[in-house]
Amino acid sequence: MSMADRGTPANSHVLIRGNPGNPGEEVTRRFIEVLSLQTPAPYTNGSGRLELARSIASPDNPLTARVYVNRIWQRHFGEGIVSTPGDFGVRTEEPVHHALLDYLANSFIEHGWSTKYLHRLIVLSASYQQRSDPSPASLASDPDNRLVSRMNRQRLDFEAMRDTLLDVAQHIDLTVGGIPVDLQKEPFTTRRTLYGLIDRQNLPAMFRTFDFANPDTSSQLRFRTTVPQQALFLMNSPFVLEQARCVASRAEIKNANCPQDSVRGLYQVILQRSPTRDELDLGEKFLSAGPNVEASGSDAMPKTTLVERYAQVLLLSNEVMFVD
Numbered sequence: 001m002s003m004a005d006r007g008t009p010a011n012s013h014v015l016i017r018g019n020p021g022n023p024g025e026e027v028t029r030r031f032i033e034v035l036s037l038q039t040p041a042p043y044t045n046g047s048g049r050l051e052l053a054r055s056i057a058s059p060d061n062p063l064t065a066r067v068y069v070n071r072i073w074q075r076h077f078g079e080g081i082v083s084t085p086g087d088f089g090v091r092t093e094e095p096v097h098h099a100l101l102d103y104l105a106n107s108f109i110e111h112g113w114s115t116k117y118l119h120r121l122i123v124l125s126a127s128y129q130q131r132s133d134p135s136p137a138s139l140a141s142d143p144d145n146r147l148v149s150r151m152n153r154q155r156l157d158f159e160a161m162r163d164t165l166l167d168v169a170q171h172i173d174l175t176v177g178g179i180p181v182d183l184q185k186e187p188f189t190t191r192r193t194l195y196g197l198i199d200r201q202n203l204p205a206m207f208r209t210f211d212f213a214n215p216d217t218s219s220q221l222r223f224r225t226t227v228p229q230q231a232l233f234l235m236n237s238p239f240v241l242e243q244a245r246c247v248a249s250r251a252e253i254k255n256a257n258c259p260q261d262s263v264r265g266l267y268q269v270i271l272q273r274s275p276t277r278d279e280l281d282l283g284e285k286f287l288s289a290g291p292n293v294e295a296s297g298s299d300a301m302p303k304t305t306l307v308e309r310y311a312q313v314l315l316l317s318n319e320v321m322f323v324d
Contacts, residue, residue, distance in 0.1 A: 263279070
């Protein structure tokens with residue numbers, strides 16, 4: 001479906017008190033005057049939609065680039081340079097790093113409005129490469145991290161969390177494009193969460209549990225909650241258990257010669273690091289618990305091996321679910 005201009009587009013009228021039955025003066029099609037330094041020229045190319053788009057994305061428009069780079073910064077840091085991404089008005093809180101916002105916006109425009117360039121500029125910065133563990137001096141001088149003295153610890157959103165589980169299990173389908181798929185229907189799809197079917201009238205509880213954006217409204221910032229329902233869902237999710245089985249079946253773990261090798265393989269695959277001495281001892285003790293534990297299960301949750309259970313524990317650890 002697409003839109004096409006009428007042969008003779010007409011101007012609109014100001015509606016007195018918003019009443020369509022009480023039209024006022026005719027308004028010429030042009031850019032919004034209150035956002036312009038000078039009286040904008042009327043649009044002459046059809047309906048003016050293309051000219052409006054060019055006016056919005058014009059280097060002469062100081063707002064669009066700033067709003068955009070603020071959203072990208074917010075995506076990387078969890079908090080925007082302007083704390084109200086949907087409101088850049090005069091009544092909002094003044095950003096601490098006003099000069100940084102201007103620099104990013106100007107650089108973004110100079111490089112052809114390239115989002116790829118903007119991402120690269122941010123992630124190669126010293127600010128982005130900081131740890132999230134605060135020093136005593138940082139906490140004392142910048143408790144709210146408004147000066148970006150450290151990285152904000154962030155939990156993965158629902159899409160990144162699900163894709164991470166699929167990727168670690170070597171189970172993710174990276175095919176680009178296609179129709180939406182039901183993420184809850186078994187057998188579980190391996191497509192990226194981006195392609196999940198969203199029913200606006202009946203948003204599944206799984207989406208709501210993990211702070212998925214309301215599909216009925218524009219959302220410039222998702223709410224972030226940490227509630228027991230999230231952990232309980234993941235602990236009892238057949239989807240997560242399926243990914244744990246896939247991890248446990250990977251060659252580097254399946255062909256391990258002893259429990260210690262299995263623990264090392266799980267840590268390398270899931271956490272991309274070697275276990276500490278204490279972690280190695282705890283893992284070996286868990287995997288050596290005996291066959292009686294391996295045989296446990298129920299109708300709702302099928303039987304799992306100790307390696308699969310240990311894989312599930314690591315998959316749901318904070319080290320996977322949070323970005324430091």
